[in-house]
Amino acid sequence: MSKHITHSEETIMLHQDVCKLFQTAKNKTLGKPIGNNLRLIKLDGDSYGIKLHNTVIVRIMPDNSYRLNSGGWRTVTTKKRINEYLPENVYLFESKHEWYLRLNGIVISFEDGIVLKLKE
Numbered sequence: 393m394s395k396h397i398t399h400s401e402e403t404i405m406l407h408q409d410v411c412k413l414f415q416t417a418k419n420k421t422l423g424k425p426i427g428n429n430l431r432l433i434k435l436d437g438d439s440y441g442i443k444l445h446n447t448v449i450v451r452i453m454p455d456n457s458y459r460l461n462s463g464g465w466r467t468v469t470t471k472k473r474i475n476e477y478l479p480e481n482v483y484l485f486e487s488k489h490e491w492y493l494r495l496n497g498i499v500i501s502f503e504d505g506i507v508l509k510l511k512e
Contacts, residue, residue: 405477410440410452430473442477444470450477457509460484460502466491482508 414432417424423433423443431443441448447463449470458477462470471491475484483494484502491502 405452407438407440407452407454407456411438414440427473427476442473444473449474455509457507459505459507461504462491462502463504478508 410432413426414420414424414434417432420434423431426432426442429445433441433443433448435441435448435451438454440452442450442452444465447461447465447470449461449463451459451461453459460474462474466486471484471486478484481496485492485494492499493502493506
């Protein structure tokens with residue numbers, strides 16, 4: 393079962409922003425290159441994914457919720473790329489080989505599939 397976190401930060405890329413950005417992709421099947429080994433892809437329904445190599449590390453859903461996933465790749469690069477798409481008040485970090493999320497000063501264990509939900 394996935395954990396859900398709610399916050400009201402506006403610095404994170406919203407669904408409407410990724411939808412607009414995706415429209416500029418030359419090849420919609422491959423997605424829009426947005427960084428080194430990083431692509432914005434269209435997923436099922438109206439969801440979009442930030443894909444690092446072959447793993448969707450951030451899924452952006454129409455309700456502006458964000459599902460985070462390391463795909464088992466608990467690396468410095470994966471953590472850095474996930475952090476690039478988190479709002480300023482949320483930070484993914486590692487301590488003693490375990491991953492954690494800091495949300496407004498509160499620390500919780502990270503697990504693949506955790507969902508961040510924006511407050512309306």
